[in-house]
Amino acid sequence: MSRLILLNKPYGVLCQFTAEDGRQTLKDCVPVPGVYAAGRLDTDSEGLLLLTDDGTLQHRIADPRHKLPKTYLVQVEGEPDEAALAALRAGVDLGDFVTRPCEARRVAEPDWLWPRDPPVRFRKTVPTSWLEIVLREGKNRQVRRMTAKVGHPTLRLLRVAIGPWLLEGLAPGQWREVEARLPATGGR
Known part of the structure; x- marks a missing residue:
């Protein structure tokens, strides 16, 4: 079963799991092995970031051809x-x-x-x-x-x-796992 995690990425957190110069990374927020960000969010931006262990889902979420x-x-x-x-x-x-x-x-x-x-x-x-x-x-x-x-x-x-997934109810640094389903092409 694929995993899909919704994270409220805090300001200042690098959108990667490997630490650089002692800065906070996704690893500090989501201690779940084997998941990767589906897309990016700048260090100085906040909010919804999706993480998954499913490469097909990751591609579907991040690729602009799917118009999510x-x-x-x-x-x-x-x-x-x-x-x-x-x-x-x-x-x-x-x-x-x-x-x-x-x-x-x-x-x-x-x-x-x-x-x-x-x-x-x-x-x-x-x-x-x-x-x-x-x-x-x-x-x-x-x-x-x-x-x-x-x-x-x-x-x-x-x-x-991001498409049907909402930040709602997540404080900075909090995450929750949801059902991992591919969204229909074209978004909501």
Whole structure:
């Protein structure tokens, strides 16, 4: 039977099992042998990471050809207007590639959110806003690069869903095992 683990990856944890320079890794959060991350999440990003011992499932989750949606809550600097949101939705030219169209909308600050350590920088004169962004691809630092390109740098980034799997109910560093089923092609 395949294993599938949902982990709330804390800020600052490397998305690998091998330690580097004494930094925290997935091994510090999930003491389960034989599982590997299905996709990645930057060290300075938080939230849902899936781990499995099934190579086929790992590939199906991580490969953008399967168009599995990944949902992020993003705290950005400033207050994006409709033009900035439309630019995100249409696809952003980041120089080395153009992002695929995505879903992007403003949302209220989540009332269930835990404090981050270290805290997000605060500037009295610059407001912050929250966005929900749903991608069906996942290039290196893509969300951060997209929001910066439209003039609203990312301050905090949390992945809250991958296809049908949700972060809900997991505190930072907590994990739970769920039934390992391949999602239907095309996501939710």
